[in-house]
Amino acid sequence: MANLDKFTEYIDTHAESFIKRLGEAVAIKSISSDARRRQDVIAMGHWLDNELKKLDVETELMNLGTHEMQAQTLQLPPAILGKLGNDPKKKTVLIYGHYDVQPALLSDGWNSDPFTLTVDEATGRLYGRGSTDDKGPILGWLNVLEAHKSLKLDLPVNLRFCFEGMEENGSEGLDELIQSEVAKGKDGWFHGVDCVCISDNYWLNTRQPALTYGLRGITYFSINITGPGQDLHSGAFGRTVHEPMTDLVKIMSKLVDHDGRILIPGVDEMVAPPDEEERKLYTAIDYSIADIEHAAGGQVAISSVKEDVLMGRMRYPSLSIHGIEGAFSEVGAKTVIPAKVGGKFSIRLVPPQTPDNVNPLVIAYLESEFAKLNTKNKMNVTYIHGGKPWVTDPKHWNFEAAAKAIQRVFKVTPDYTREGGSIPVTITFADSLGVNVLMLPMGRGDDGAHSTNEKLDRSNFIEGSKLLGIYLHEVAVI
Ligand SMILES: C[C@H](N)C(=O)N[C@@H](Cc1c[nH]cn1)C(=O)O
Ligand SMILES: [Zn+2]
Numbered sequence: 001m002a003n004l005d006k007f008t009e010y011i012d013t014h015a016e017s018f019i020k021r022l023g024e025a026v027a028i029k030s031i032s033s034d035a036r037r038r039q040d041v042i043a044m045g046h047w048l049d050n051e052l053k054k055l056d057v058e059t060e061l062m063n064l065g066t067h068e069m070q071a072q073t074l075q076l077p078p079a080i081l082g083k084l085g086n087d088p089k090k091k092t093v094l095i096y097g098h099y100d101v102q103p104a105l106l107s108d109g110w111n112s113d114p115f116t117l118t119v120d121e122a123t124g125r126l127y128g129r130g131s132t133d134d135k136g137p138i139l140g141w142l143n144v145l146e147a148h149k150s151l152k153l154d155l156p157v158n159l160r161f162c163f164e165g166m167e168e169n170g171s172e173g174l175d176e177l178i179q180s181e182v183a184k185g186k187d188g189w190f191h192g193v194d195c196v197c198i199s200d201n202y203w204l205n206t207r208q209p210a211l212t213y214g215l216r217g218i219t220y221f222s223i224n225i226t227g228p229g230q231d232l233h234s235g236a237f238g239r240t241v242h243e244p245m246t247d248l249v250k251i252m253s254k255l256v257d258h259d260g261r262i263l264i265p266g267v268d269e270m271v272a273p274p275d276e277e278e279r280k281l282y283t284a285i286d287y288s289i290a291d292i293e294h295a296a297g298g299q300v301a302i303s304s305v306k307e308d309v310l311m312g313r314m315r316y317p318s319l320s321i322h323g324i325e326g327a328f329s330e331v332g333a334k335t336v337i338p339a340k341v342g343g344k345f346s347i348r349l350v351p352p353q354t355p356d357n358v359n360p361l362v363i364a365y366l367e368s369e370f371a372k373l374n375t376k377n378k379m380n381v382t383y384i385h386g387g388k389p390w391v392t393d394p395k396h397w398n399f400e401a402a403a404k405a406i407q408r409v410f411k412v413t414p415d416y417t418r419e420g421g422s423i424p425v426t427i428t429f430a431d432s433l434g435v436n437v438l439m440l441p442m443g444r445g446d447d448g449a450h451s452t453n454e455k456l457d458r459s460n461f462i463e464g465s466k467l468l469g470i471y472l473h474e475v476a477v478i
């Protein structure tokens with residue numbers, strides 16, 4: 001393999017300008033689930049496209065059409081497809097990432113403006129929405145390309161890119177795009193791809209780099225309850241009308257137990273318990289209850305048994321209640337009866353669960369529980385979005401190359417993990433391209449993705465950029 005000292009040295013000596021570029025990306029409020037921010041998501045797509053072009057990537061912004069959201073017809077952000085290198089003697093690696101982010105407000109409890117990358121010099125942490133999910137990892141790939149271009153270092157593989165701006169909001173339009181590109185055969189963007197690499201998840205703990213061979217799927221719902229024609233005074237109408245919020249909290253309380261058991265009949269039952277052999281996989285992982293409680297920021301773990309905590313995150317489904325739209329949530333003590341409320345929850349799915357086989361169970365259960373309330377209000381259940389789970393065999397050269405790269409950069413062997421989160425497009429790549437997909441995380445388990453004070457450690461950004469580059473070189477020689 002080529003001597004990569006110059007490459008790693010370049011990454012080290014250009015760390016400050018890489019952080020500055022990450023700051024530019026974080027400053028674009030590319031929140032895909034907020035209609036008011038759609039132009040920012042599109043602007044972020046153009047920013048990324050421009051950066052790729054500067055690094056010689058041939059790109060095309062793919063129009064994914066429009067969709068209905070928050071009572072508006074909105075243009076979907078473009079998917080960016082890209083190509084660099086076409087040498088038949090080299091392997092071809094497809095890189096996926098997403099340039100949209102979750103919502104964030106200073107008032108949610110951030111210590112600094114979420115859209116200003118804030119460097120804490122004492123801890124080496126880079127705070128900002130998208131720093132770890134997924135702008136930091138995407139920019140890690142740009143760092144690799146820049147280093148190779150500046151050093152006139154030959155890229156060891158051909159690269160294909162697929163970056164989307166709707167991952168945090170159902171990846172709308174992307175599956176269809178991939179399938180239509182695959183159908184084009186040798187004229188499609190993905191022709192000749194040998195493997196896929198996705199850097200969009202996190203190490204399990206704060207110490208040990210990981211390789212991830214599974215993701216949970218997701219099915220996301222909103223339960224909308226209506227009745228009164230407008231918000232009401234609780235003094236004038238309390239105990240005289242059926243209240244939508246009361247119905248909603250009763251229904252929501254029937255979804256999941258305090259120990260995480262899903263109460264919807266048939267959902268938990270679809271998943272077989274682990275045998276002794278599988279349980280040992282979790283025993284071997286370097287993890288503790290202290291790790292989960294550190295990452296959660298409180299002593300709130302459901303179980304004190306490490307294996308059960310790990311399996312709760314990786315190989316069992318989970319149901320989480322996310323919020324209530326229409327509820328009074330301001331400061332003060334408004335005595336209102338909200339006329340219309342929408343409760344949002346999602347279920348993380350594991351094989352063999354899919355939205356197709358779980359959703360009918362969810363809807364039937366909600367309807368039967370609502371009927372028991374004997375209320376005159378009306379309930380409407382909306383399926384918002386979903387994606388299938390994915391698990392692969394990590395005994396593949398793609399994973400072996402990544403493990404060697406981890407050994408070179410971090411001098412350790414990786415943890416082999418399954419991710420609790422979801423990246424719906426993963427299974428589409430695996431199935432439609434028929435190649436191995438590797439998840440190669442950059443950030444740590446305590447990064448707070450989707451949360452307040454999301455961060456990426458400077459060392460993870462810099463060593464992680466080295467890892468991405470060295471992984472490509474290991475792929476070339478494996
Ligand atoms: C793991 C990945 N970085 C991620 O955060 N994925 C999201 C995908 C999603 C689905 N609905 C909304 N976002 C996640 O797991 O929540
Ligand atoms: Zn995310």
Ligand SMILES: [Zn+2]
Nearest residue numbers: 098133134200
């Ligand atoms: Zn992500």
